[in-house]
Amino acid sequence: xxxxxxxxxxxxxxxxxxxxxxxxxxxxxxxxxxxxxxxxxxxxxxxxxxxxxxxxxxxxxxxxxxxxxxxxxxxxxxxxxxxxxxxxxxxxxxxxxxxxxxxxxxxxxxxxxxxxxxxxxxxxxxxxxxxxxxxxxxxxxxxxxxxxxxxxxxxxxxxxxxxxxxxxxxxxxxxxxxxxxxxxxxxxxxxxxxxxxxxxxxxxxxxxxxxxxxxxxxxxxxxxxxxxxxxxxxxxxxxxxxxxxxxxxx
Amino acid sequence: xxxxxxxxxxxxxxxxxxxxxxxxxxxxxxxxxxxxxxxxxxxxxxxxxxxxxxxxxxxxxxxxxxxxxxxxxxxxxxxxxxxxxxxxxxxxxxxxxxxxxxxxxxxxxxxxxxxxxxxxxxxxxxxxxxxxxxxxxxxxxxxxxxxxxxxxxxxxxxxxxxxxxxxxxxxxxxxxxxxxxxxxxxxxxxxxxxxxxxxxxxxxxxxxxxxxxxxxxxxxxxxxxxxxxxxxxxxxxxxxxxxxxxxxxxxxxxxxxxxxxxxxxxxxxxxxxxxxxxxxxxxxxxxxxxxxxxxxxxxxxxxxxxxxxxxxxxxxxxxxxxxxxxxxxxxxxxxxxxxxxx
Numbered sequence: 001x002x003x004x005x006x007x008x009x010x011x012x013x014x015x016x017x018x019x020x021x022x023x024x025x026x027x028x029x030x031x032x033x034x035x036x037x038x039x040x041x042x043x044x045x046x047x048x049x050x051x052x053x054x055x056x057x058x059x060x061x062x063x064x065x066x067x068x069x070x071x072x073x074x075x076x077x078x079x080x081x082x083x084x085x086x087x088x089x090x091x092x093x094x095x096x097x098x099x100x101x102x103x104x105x106x107x108x109x110x111x112x113x114x115x116x117x118x119x120x121x122x123x124x125x126x127x128x129x130x131x132x133x134x135x136x137x138x139x140x141x142x143x144x145x146x147x148x149x150x151x152x153x154x155x156x157x158x159x160x161x162x163x164x165x166x167x168x169x170x171x172x173x174x175x176x177x178x179x180x181x182x183x184x185x186x187x188x189x190x191x192x193x194x195x196x197x198x199x200x201x202x203x204x205x206x207x208x209x210x211x212x213x214x215x216x217x218x219x220x221x222x223x224x225x226x227x228x229x230x231x232x233x234x235x236x237x238x239x240x241x242x243x244x245x246x247x248x249x250x
Numbered sequence: 251x252x253x254x255x256x257x258x259x260x261x262x263x264x265x266x267x268x269x270x271x272x273x274x275x276x277x278x279x280x281x282x283x284x285x286x287x288x289x290x291x292x293x294x295x296x297x298x299x300x301x302x303x304x305x306x307x308x309x310x311x312x313x314x315x316x317x318x319x320x321x322x323x324x325x326x327x328x329x330x331x332x333x334x335x336x337x338x339x340x341x342x343x344x345x346x347x348x349x350x351x352x353x354x355x356x357x358x359x360x361x362x363x364x365x366x367x368x369x370x371x372x373x374x375x376x377x378x379x380x381x382x383x384x385x386x387x388x389x390x391x392x393x394x395x396x397x398x399x400x401x402x403x404x405x406x407x408x409x410x411x412x413x414x415x416x417x418x419x420x421x422x423x424x425x426x427x428x429x430x431x432x433x434x435x436x437x438x439x440x441x442x443x444x445x446x447x448x449x450x451x452x453x454x455x456x457x458x459x460x461x462x463x464x465x466x467x468x469x470x471x472x473x474x475x476x477x478x479x480x481x482x483x484x485x486x487x488x489x490x491x492x493x494x495x496x497x498x499x500x501x502x503x504x505x506x507x508x509x510x511x512x513x514x515x516x517x518x519x520x521x522x523x524x525x526x527x528x529x530x531x532x533x534x535x536x537x538x539x540x541x542x543x544x545x546x547x548x549x550x551x552x553x554x555x556x557x558x559x560x561x562x563x564x565x566x567x568x569x570x571x572x573x574x575x576x577x578x579x580x581x582x583x584x585x586x587x588x589x590x591x592x
Contacts, residue, residue, distance in 0.1 A: 078478065078479030083477070092470040103478065113488070
């Protein structure tokens with residue numbers, strides 16, 4: 001068996017009468033892009049918030065690199081090597097793009113109980129931040145306040161921030177949502193360069209992106225994984241066609 | 251970094267911004283240093299005492315600004331640390347005069363080098379205790395719990411008849427400082443000014459440091475901080491304690507300045523006044539709280555001399571100032587100096 005990085009077993013989460021996550025079992029192997037697709041309301045974001053420790057599941061287990069994550073808060077999980085992007089981007093809007101990335105690097109370097117040295121002029125923060133922004137195609141925009149940046153740039157910035165913590169697993173919550181055609185292509189190219197180095201759980205509606213990137217695809221419907229396989233296997237699966245892909249054809 | 255700011259500020263400044271603000275601060279310090287002479291020159295010696303009061307309050311407001319302006323934690327109990335600092339000075343003075351033991355120990359002092367650090371430490375200690383509990387909440391709950399803690403301390407001192415209760419404690423002589431005559435109004439002014447400059451310098455380092463960056467991040471998005479792998483609680487707690495220590499420092503100076511402490515220093519309206527100074531001056535800016543303290547106390551003094559119903563006039567002025575200056579007086583100053591792009 002290939003090296004499994006993230007192992008989710010029998011995960012359950014109910015909100016009142018609704019099962020948002022219903023006996024969800026899934027794994028992400030080291031270095032693979034595993035896409036998670038499913039209709040709106042299938043529980044994809046709920047699943048990610050549970051993986052990050054923002055929501056506590058009712059039952060089931062999540063193991064990362066063999067270590068159970070139960071009881072760990074979000075910060076602890078990030079320090080283990082899990083990073084995420086948000087469907088609705090969460091950035092520090094009053095700061096520049098570079099300050100956002102630099103702060104992530106700062107957090108990754110250890111505690112911040114340092115009261116004296118100026119952080120804004122610290123080359124150990126700014127140089128890697130510039131490199132990451134250049135990789136994300138934001139080199140020219142690094143000194144712009146985030147609130148003045150476009151939606152597409154926010155998405156690129158979030159990816160750069162996620163990479164700043166040098167994760168082993170990246171949880172991407174709809175990185176293409178709201179992007180234009182060329183922005184989407186840029187994002188796909190950026191993610192392709194990560195393939196093989198960082199494992200990615202890709203939640204996405206854009207099927208072009210999914211087919212371009214994913215090694216494996218899982219289909220989530222009503223909180224349950226109804227199929228997992230390669231792109232061809234998923235496209236051929238009658239259950240998936242009925243539940244999900246058929247929707248687009250209609 | 252200078253290049254960051256130059257790009258953000260579309261109007262290219264004549265000099266790099268940090269040079270200009272250093273110049274502004276240097277000018278301000280020189281002006282403040284010669285202020286007692288100017289006051290005497292214009293035949294207004296009472297101005298020295300008023301300026302001392304503003305400077306002391308500016309220390310307290312700047313401390314509140316660290317948590318409220320930078321970290322976005324609106325504490326409505328800042329008077330607690332201010333009053334505690336004052337009472338430490340008052341109580342130590344009382345024991346130095348009577349010679350009675352305190353908690354069975356021969357404690358008592360009228361030496362500023364002992365009383366002021368003691369006030370800072372005691373205020374910091376209580377801030378650590380109360381902060382560790384109140385920082386488990388956020389938003390309106392945080393405002394209310396800090397207010398409740400401050401009220402607890404207020405009522406404790408109201409009930410504490412041994413130290414004057416409602417009437418407070420009189421300090422007959424200002425604390426002594428080796429080599430300086432603290433009873434001289436001008437010397438005392440310069441001492442307070444020196445302490446304030448040191449405190450503001452310290453805060454300016456803190457807010458620019460890695461620690462300060464975390465606080466600013468906390469204000470903008472706790473969720474993002476968690477996603478960066480930062481557990482924010484310890485940082486908020488340390489900031490809360492630093493703010494408490496600054497409040498204690500200001501209270502210790504004020505007790506010396508007025509030669510009197512009373513539960514008034516702990517009253518919730520005092521907490522509100524500190525918040526006003528921060529908001530009026532510009533929350534999250536270094537010098538904002540000092541401007542806020544100067545304008546608020548200045549207006550109070552001018553209006554109170556004019557009519558006994560001064561609050562009726564002050565209220566609308568404050569409302570208008572906050573509505574129309576966006577970002578407080580610091581925002582207005584920036585606007586006038588032509589640096590802002592939004």
